[in-house]
Amino acid sequence: MSIMVLAIDDSRTIRSMVRQALAAAGFSCELAEDGVEGVRRFEELRPDVVITDINMPHMDGFGVIEAIRKDVANRRIPILVLTTETATEFKTRARDAGATGWIGKPFDDQALVQVIRRVTGAS
Amino acid sequence: MASNESFRNLFFEEAEDLLASLSDDLVRLNAGTSDNEIVHSIFRAVHSIKGSAGAFALDELVGFAHRYETVLDEVRSDRLELTPDLFRVVQRSADHLAVLVEAARTEQCTDRVVTDAALAALDACLGSNAADTAASSTEESDAPEQAPILDAPLFDFPALSLDIGDLMSASPQSYDICFRPHPALYENSHEPAFLISHLAELGTLEAEVDLSALPHWSAPEIVQPALSWNLRLATEAGREAIEEVFEFVDGLCDLTIDAKDDDMPEQNTQDGAASMSMADTTTALLDAAPPLLQADIDMTEAAAASKMPDAPRPTLRVDLDRIERLFNAVGELIINQSMIAQRVDDLQLTHDADMTVHVESYRLLARDIQEAVMAIRAQPVKPLFQRMSRIVREAADGTDKQAQLVMIGEGTEVDKTVIERLADPLTHMIRNSVDHGLETPEMRSANGKDPVGTIWLSAAHRSGSVVITIRDDGAGLDRDKVLGVAVKKGLVPADADLSETEIDNLIFLPGFSTASATSLLSGRGVGLDVVRTAVQSLGGRVNIVSRPGKGTEFTIALPLTLAVLDGMLISVGNISMLVPISAVLETIRPMAGEVQPVGPNEQLLSIRGRFVPVIDLAANLGIARAIDADAPMLLLLVETEARGTCALLVDRVHDQRQVVIKGLESNYGHVPGVSAATVLGDGQIALILDPDAIVEQTHGAGQRAVSPT
Amino acid sequence: MQNAADHSGEVEFVIFTSGGQSFSLDIRHVREIRGQSAVTPLPHAPEEVLGVTNLRGAVIPVFDLARCFALGVTADSERNVIVIAMNGTQTIGLLVQSVSEIVSFPRADIQDAPDMLGGSAQSHISGLVPLQEGMSRVIDLPSLIQRRMPVPA
Known part of the structure; x- marks a missing residue:
């Protein structure tokens, strides 16, 4: 079974790029366009990893993390934040909200895959 | 990479949409319906463009979007009041952003001076506020390396480096690492086992769980937050590489990294993060409370927004080629339908009314499909109009x-x-x-x-x-x-x-x-x-x-569309042609004496006290006429832009019909006097004439002889 | 077609007659062969351009191959056929007297057209292939068509 990643981002471009990077690494990838859809897709798909943008309409990335983390059963699912934000303050906030890790935009395909491997223990 | 280009195209397509929504939002703000959600939405559009543009190394665009976004962030956080002057700057910045996107798309150089001026305008808005904000944001952060937001170089956030070689320092070094996860570490779905095995990749690792209750560190189900590990790592990678392994759990554990051969066990206090107590974590959690509350509010607003009448309708993006194919197929269907109708008509099945009814429903159905397909290509003029407000x-x-x-x-x-x-x-x-x-x-x-x-x-x-x-x-x-x-x-x-x-x-x-x-x-x-x-x-x-x-x-x-045309079917010689109905004024059978020769080659029609030139289509197009030159003339009065009213001499005028336009250019090329072609009900091709071009041609060449051949 | 670097393998040609002479066209250019259908003349077109015809909804030009090679006019006949050929993205029709066969030749058997050929033959024939009853002229389709297309508007 390949690892299933749910990527939530309001940018079509970023979604496509994430999908391609993940597909190339053999992960299966599902997409959502905003936080609300992301949480809905999460419930539907029960992915192995979630990658979420922060600035999104309807529900931002923090909202997504919060909604997923609310259920104790989801605590073992890593959530990665994909963001242009670079401030330490921001990372602290993401971490405190329950993010497992973060990836800077623009992202490097290899780095993205590496981070997923790192938080899932996948080789 | 081959797909880079397609991502690039995707980006510009998306940027176009974002700019349109940005423009929309600005109109809404302008109209005084200003509320914070609009500013949020503007911020998101700019932020999104910046985020994606970064992937294509569009530095000027990214840099500008960043500064623009900073100003918007100040506005949405109520740190900056949206005065009319500031609104103007926000509006101009949106214009400039569009200019930069367009320049990036067409790979044209931009005038750096203009961008600098636009940046300066944004900076001016931040003005004294900038200093305050910078100060406050530094205060909020306990990280000394964080530059004030406004001056922060873009993407100082180090992309996660993979090249272990970069991280290698000269000689191997042993580190004693004490790692004590907080409960929050597990709540963020970190696995100590993953971290430790990742650490092991850096060199030779000895691990020891300091509670004898647990047999081995690699046991998968670690739920006891009380566990901690004493690790010894011999590695050529430096301390930074070790810290990077723990990057994500920074603040979620107690961590000490001591270089073993150092004289003194060096407590890592480099950024105050590698070692953080439980108390700090609690404080951090409390700090996090307001943002989470904010998220809730966002959700409520979003729910409200989705009920708003102008919430975007769901759309489907389809490759234009597919639509073209559908379009062509429908064109065929229409032609096929008229062929069948014509054939059935020829058979004169008066006794079989049923068949006539079916043929008629087929016709209606085909038109419905055609209209529906045409609607696919139809787009609101709004983005075009929005561009005009910039103009x-x-x-x-x-x-x-x-x-x-x-x-x-x-x-x-x-x-x-x-x-x-x-x-x-x-x-x-x-x-x-x-x-x-x-x-x-x-x-x-x-x-x-x-x-x-x-x-x-x-x-x-x-x-x-x-x-x-x-x-x-x-x-x-x-x-x-x-x-x-x-x-x-x-x-x-x-x-x-x-x-x-x-x-x-x-x-x-x-x-x-x-x-x-x-x-x-x-x-x-x-x-x-x-x-x-x-x-x-x-x-x-x-x-x-x-x-x-x-x-x-x-x-x-x-x-409404360039795909179909209402035309008048005429013939010259035995060739059928269409004249766009938009150009046709009337058909005339002139009485004797109403057409007079002028000079050797020209004829004029006298109509309602005016004289209009007569153009012999057969001569103009080089076609032999089927009708005796002595037969009564049939003229089609057309309106041309260049020469006003002209009369086209034709052999027959059949009927008026709607036809599907077929280009000649792709398989052949441009034919003088002809704009396109169409397929008639009998499968024959008819040319669609361009009256203006014909008139110009005749005029340019001097009137040709109205030859009776 | 005359790829000097690759003389291995075989090339398939559609052989047909036009103006009493045998011509051949690389089968990769040929899309289909149809009976002669109604052609609508185009104004101001060169004489070898018969006009346009309807190929399943697409408007394609039809050339009289004989006239392209200055071999006179292809007379109306039941046997006449139109070879539908693709030149890049362009689809065109070539009116010929008849299509005889499809023959496969080793690449090495294709000979260069002698330099002594003049006029249209020189510019539109890329080589010669041997047939039992003589030889067939390999048509250089891009060259044949290019000169006859109007300048794009």
Whole structure:
């Protein structure tokens, strides 16, 4: 079974790029366009990893993390934040909200895959 | 990478959408319906463009978007008040962002000076506020390395480096690492086992769990937060590589990293993060509370927003090629339908009414499908109109005038190709309206007008065509001046007796330009004749109505689609052809004496006291006529833009019908006097004539002989 | 077609007759062969351009191959066929007297057209292939069509 990643981002471009990077690494990838859809897709798909943008309409990335983390059963699912934000303050906030890790935009395909491997223990 | 290009295209497509929504939001803000959600939405659009642009190394764009976003962030956080002046800057910045996106798309150089000026304008808004904000954001952060937001270089966030080689320091070094996870570490779904195995990749790792209760660190189900590990790592990678392994759990555990051979066990206090107590974590959690609350509010607002009437409708993006294919197939269906109808008609199945009914339902069904397919290509003119509001601002700036654009009917849908090809003429006309239509604010005030001129841009469907009007409340045309210029340039004889409308229409003539001094804007060597030509090439017409002192109104009437055409089926010799109905005025069978030869090669038709030139289509197209030269003439009176009314001599006029336009260009090329072709009900091809081109051709070559052969 | 670097393998040709002579066209250019259908003349076209015809909804030009090679006019006949050929993205029709066969030749058997050929033959024939009853002229389709296309508007 390949690892299933749910990527939530309001940018079509970023979604496509994430999908391609993940597909190339053999992960299966599902997409959502905003936080609300992301949480809905999460419930539907029960992915192995979630990658979420922060600035999104309807529900931002923090909202997504919060909604997923609310259920104790989801605590073992890593959530990665994909963001242009670079401030330490921001990372602290993401971490405190329950993010497992973060990836800077623009992202490097290899780095993205590496981070997923790192938080899932996948080789 | 091959797919890079497609990502790039995707990015520009998306950026276009984002700019459109940005523009929309600005209008909503402008209209005074300002609320924070709009500012949020503007921020997101800019942020999103910045985020994706980074992937394509569009540095200037990213840099500008970043600064723009910073200002917007200040506004949305209520740290900066949206004064009219600031609104202006926000609006101009949106314009400049669009310019940068376009420049990036077309890979053209931008004027760095302009960007610098735009950046300076943004900085000026931050002004004294900038210092405060920078200070406050530094305060909030306990990280000394964090630069104030405003000056932060872009993407100082190190992309996670993979090249272990980079991280290697010269010689191997042993580290004692004490790792004690907090409960929060597990809550963020970190696995100590993963971290430790990742650490093991850096070198030789000895691990020891300091609770004997647990047999081995690699046991998968670690739920006891009380566990901790004492690790010894021998590695050539430096301390930074180790810290990087723990990057994500920074603050979620107690961590000490001691270089073993050092004299003193060095507590890592480099950024105060590698070692963090439980108490700190608690504080951090408390700090996190307001943002989470904020998230809740966002959700409520989002729920409210989704009920708003202008919430975007769900759409589906489809490759244009697929639509083209569908389009062609439907064209075939229509042709096939007319063939069957014609065949059934020929059979004269009067006794079989059933068949006739079926054929009729087939016809209706086929038309329905055709209309539905055409609707797919139809797009609202809104993005085009939005671009025009930018043009108005630019033009007003360039001419020291004040202008506002009012859009009406921007939801009107028109074929995508028509919209695309309308952009240039419309831009030109809008510039023209600001430049030549509107008066200076002083003149307007002196005449008791609002110093801010208004331009109304409207779109509406009217009987199978779309009508776009550009109206201004400026001075209107100075007819004496227009006539004077036209006479001076030899466009009309000095003694010409022209009606007001005719005078107004002189401005469309090639070589006419009213600007006594070419302004910055319109001095681009293009006159309104170019606009007229562009509109005509779309099968449309442009008209002008001017009222002195009150303003000028241009009206462009266009076909809804370029895919079908209403035409008059005629024949010359045994060849069938179509003349666009938009050009046809009437058919005439002239009485004896109404057509008179003029010189050796020309004939004129006398109609209602006027003389119009007669053009022999057969001669013009090089076709042998089927009808005896002595037979009564059949003339099709057509309206041409260049030569006014002309009469085309044809052999037969059949009927009026709607046909699917088929290009000749892709498999052959341009045929003089012919704009396209279509397939008739019997499968035969009929050419679609371009009356203007035919008239021009005849005129250019000198009238050809009306040869009876 | 005359790829000097690759003389291995075989090339398939459609062999047909036009103006009493044998011509051949690389089968990769040939899309289909149809009976003669109604052609609508185009104004101001060169004489070898018969006009346009309807190929399943697409409007394609039809050339009289004989006239392209100055071999006179292809007379109307029941046997006449139109070879539908693709040149890049362009689809065109070639009116010929008849299509005889499809023959496969080793690449090495294709001979260069002698330099002594003049006029249209020189420019539109890329080589010669041997047939039992003589030889067939390999048509250089891009060259044949290019000169006859109007300049794009």
